[in-house]
Amino acid sequence: MTSKKLSFPRLHARTQRFALGAPRAFTVSPDGTRVVFLRSASGTDRANRLMVLDTGTGEERVAADPGALLGGSAEKLSAEERARRERTREGSAGIVGYALDGAAELAAFALSGTVYVAELRAGTARALPVPGPVIDPRPSPDGRHVAYVSRGALRVVGADGGGDRPLAEPEDGHTVYGLAEFVAAEEMGRHRGFWWSPDSDRLLVARVDDRAVQRWWIADPANPGSKPAEVAYPAAGTADAEVRLFLTDLDGTRTEVVWDRTRFPYLARVHWSAHGAPLLLVQARDQRSQLHLAVDTESGATRTVHVDEDDVWLDLFAGVPAWAPDGRLVRVADEGGARVLSVGDRPLTGPQLHIQAVLDIGESDVLVSAVAGEEAAEPETGQVHVYRVNELGVERVSEGAGVHTAVRGGGVTVLLSATLDRPGTAVRVLRDGKRIASVASLAESPGLTAAPVLTEGGARRIPCAVLLPTGYKESDGPLPVLMDPYGGPHGRRVVAAHNAHLTSQWFADQGFAVVVADGRGAPGRSPAWEKAVRDDFTLTLDDQVEALHALAGRFPLDLTKVAMRGWSYGGYLSGLAVLRRPDVFHAAVVGAPVTDWRLYDTHYTERYLGDPAAQPEVYAASSLVTDEGLSRPAAEVRPMLIVHGLADDNVVVAHALRLSSALLAAGRPHEVLPLSGVTHMTPQEQVAENLLLLQVDFLKRSLGLPRA
Template sequence: MTSANLSFPRQHARTQRFTLGAPRAFTVSPDETRVIFLRSASGTDRTNRLWVLDPVSGQERLVADPEALLGGSAERLSPQERARRERTREGSAGIVSYAVDAAAELAAFALSGKVYVAELRAGTARALPVPGPVIDPRPSPDGRHIAYVSKGALRIVGAEGDGDRALAEPEDAHVTYGLAEFIAAEEMHRFRGFWWSPDSDRLLVARADDSPVQRWWIADPAHPERRPTEVAYPAAGTANADVRLFVTDLEGARTEVVWDRAAFPYLAQVHWSSAGAPLLLVQARDQRSQRYLAVDPESGETRIVHVDEDPVWLDLFGGVPAWAPDGRLVRIVDEGGARVLAVGDRPLTGAQLHVQAVLDIGDSDILISAVAGEEAAAPEIGESHVYRVNELGIERISEGVGVHSAVRSGDLTVLVSATPDEPGSAAWVVRDGKRLVRIASFAQEPVLSAGVTLTEGGARRIPCAVLLPTGYQESDGPLPVLMDPYGGPHGRRVVAAHNAHLTSQWFADQGFAVVVADGRGAPGRSPAWEKAVRDNLVLTMEDQVEALHGLAGRFPLDLSRVAIRGWSFGGYLAGLAVLRRPDVFHAAVVGAPVTDQRLYDTHYTERYLGDPARQPEVYAYNSLITDDGLSEAAEQVRPMLIVHGMGDDNVVVAHALRLSSALLAAGRPHEVLPLSGVTHMTPQEQVAENLLLLQVDFLKRSLGLSGV
């Protein structure tokens, strides 16, 4: 069946949201002669292959093909690798990540539990004879060794397969060396647990002991013959894993890195480059204080380089902390009401930009991703751009309305751009502002086109996206409304990119005016905007109401028929909406919601709501299942469809079951759709497709639109 014959739900599911076949995970070699990347063979092929592009000729070479390397055998994943992919939200197959040496001549990757290395100039790949299953293999900067994790031990092997040995072995089943613990991977975006020295003679190795962490068991009731899976889950107010760090040489001798772990238990980031000593970012548990520490690799002693403090919380950012070539500290900090790039003690940006991440640190400038700040001359709703920053000023290098990002080495950049008017994204190799070659994408063309209007709603100028049915005319009259938010921290939904709005457009084509609103708490505006939700996540729902009413005068919105749908935080938001504002919202699809804040993890929940032992009333107010959550404000009972994956180890299904129990006890009718064997990602094709269809059916029934 061709893409033209597929329904949108089936195409959307089969293409994994149109990500398959698109190039990704770019690396530019320091000599600027190679661009390395991953890409599958088509828009429906889940298996990623490793490619190398010549930026001058545009010629591509296939370096590693999983089908050839595995001899046609099916890929096998260990439980540890499945958990790692769940943390990174990785739904594809084959080579899903890789690491290279300093010269980008040797790549290492895991495939079906084995270590493979690829010579990027020669275009050959081979397996190394090491014990498995293997996780996260990484070459040393000089390309002579590969470090990797197997069964909780950090091991090392020569690039030719010689001298395999353990550098650090777990003392018991609760200990791992070289892996990120759950909370680091899920919430800090630290997916690694070991780091090579720039001289390739030793490593920094994290040791995680999860024995203090409470145990939960996740069962699949559809398969009672299977044992439940034991999960060490650090819920709010409970113990985290104990994380330590060691400097380890290539023979296994190690020295512990010393800092005040009682006061700063979170190992948030690690950086080790030739520009300075190993650099750590450690956070206090309340995330209101953090220290940048330089490590003496010989003694393990640390010295304080810088201290950040914030009365609300401190965020973590990609690419920092790091050393500039001259040895100054590079960081992103909230200062003077803005989120700025600072080098040493000097901020290099101001209120005109809201810095998101550091993309590259060059000899004479720093490449950053940023959005226009609140003091920008004109609003750039949903946009994100790439800028060069140095002591002389700021230069935007991305062009046109859209969402842009980049990878750079030297003067060669891969610039990836998504725009509202074109599906997918374009990856261009650029030098000195000149486009050299576009990297081919095999992603499918969607069978529908998103006609999104980016605007602002309400007195707070809440960023919004509005989508109407294809071909809608004013004479068609007002439309039932579907609010379609994520609406919370870390989840920017109102973006100037086409594919981000395809599902919303499909819902619009079922007869709805769809509104996506990024209220307070959502990223991409200002620190104050994001931090307004401290102790009060309910504000996110109030902003959905304000956005809705603010748009009603400009768009054909029938406020007597308003539904809301969401997943994860968006599911929580949907539940809040119908329980606390049934005067506004008339039906809700509540997907994988956090209903009891005490059941979600430490680093996330405590950042926003504090310690549940000290602020139980805050947790009660922000819960869906307490008296605050099931308030008597809603004598009007609104239809609610609760959807949850039974295999979810992030937002466990207990959230949905407790909500259902509380609703039943309160005499509130509702529907529950359990998804057997499904995790937080819902990657299965049939599940993803039918979930969309079932939601439309529920929404039309609930709003009295069954005949529409």
């Protein structure tokens, strides 16, 4: 066990935000007898093991241990694997992902660039003799073959290790088969590039050609002898990678899948099951129209099954589109002001729920995660629940305030529940609604109790969490305020889960009243709430101000000492706060900020701000490096600490450098903290720990507070 003498920042860093040792990545076998998952051996062990739970006995066993398989050797990762993990924000080690055959009897995974297979009933695991480095191995549904990607080629090998061969090889240095392109992995939630047929005789294989994508170079200034890494980065308004799709037989015969790629270049989703023809979801570049397409497996031709259109944008959802067992199309769409689940032509939900994801599609129902609509009888700020939906109605599966999700198969449901009253996530295994087993978490105890007050602020009823120092008494008087948002699209921070508020509570215990606010653009409320930021990201700052002022009458907030800290979009918001509203905000920690939206990727940025060539004024209005905010009088200059990882290939360090240059040109003092070797994540233990400590020191110094 980890020594309790460790400070919270060190323990937080060492445990990767208390995620190590927690079970994750669950799959239930079709017969309901086994639950497969990943978990490391302790709360400080980074190496995940492949685990199996017997639902009959409740016993757990190790199906594959990376330490044993590697014989104690250090894990080696290829550049391609590191990039894939960066896209998924994967910071752990060992077995970080796996795929199963149709019966959940054979698992395949990549470890140190090699394909391994584990026979889950026999409890054996072995390496397959194939060329590496290997990415994303996946067994065929019948368990006889394993397909994988190596050096840009899609290959297949027998599960016994024989017959390895390429099915599709790159024609040149610009093409790759079987992997997701940058924007698919970073923004669309599609992290794979090939799909087995249900009969195990063919695959759908994506071909990515990035020759038209502009090249950027990510340098390592701390090591001037190393060459910069070349990155194909599709910035807003520039060319995307070309993505094509091929039906590929096991002998390498290929038939191209045909659709109007000029109008619908984004391959957002692929679904291939025994319930219907291969199903594609393709989007227009402006993301205001998309097609659901069924593929003819003989000719590669496609027919339109359904068309979606939206005047603002169309969101993508996990688990859909897909075929129901009876062949009807299952989809999620924004209709009538709600996020609705439809099966065939019939909507099964209405304004009472906003669907977040489809978790499982059964013979008689659909399992979804959803938030309550604004018409709910009682406010459910920060909650996400699991529901069963069918033609007869909606039934909640999860109980108690919290953030719940689930995995289902073979009549067994694995219910994961994070709540405010306890750290971590409880995992219960249910059959017919009754618990038959639990999956233990080996995560470390935080040694800190987060006590957020979930509430709403302002006329817009902005979801908020307020955290005061542990042991705070009214007689202690008003406190300096630290706004701690993400505050933009994709990032919901006000949630009814304990661990989500640990860092905010630690900052509160340093003497701050911490406010977390999810303004317009943040998910989890309604489609209109999310889409209000179209063409104007500065609205997200307006909501932070509104929430702050509304809460000041109910909580001990000293509005003469207000700071903001944030990372990524939160970093952008922090910079915007001190530049545009120095009358409200007096200091900011600006972490990995997007300062010029023309430097961020196509699929994300154009969804919200459109084409920069068509409306450059929209990009300028939301930028941190234009004149607005930089030309204020010296009396309104506020301290700013800009932090950025030099190895970041998502929000490149050019964002921070351009902001620093603009501030210097405007005569505005500021501080810059470059993080050598750090990407958009900060997994290095010492860096992550000291970054928290340095932020507290900067904030106290800037606000004129006593420093330790």
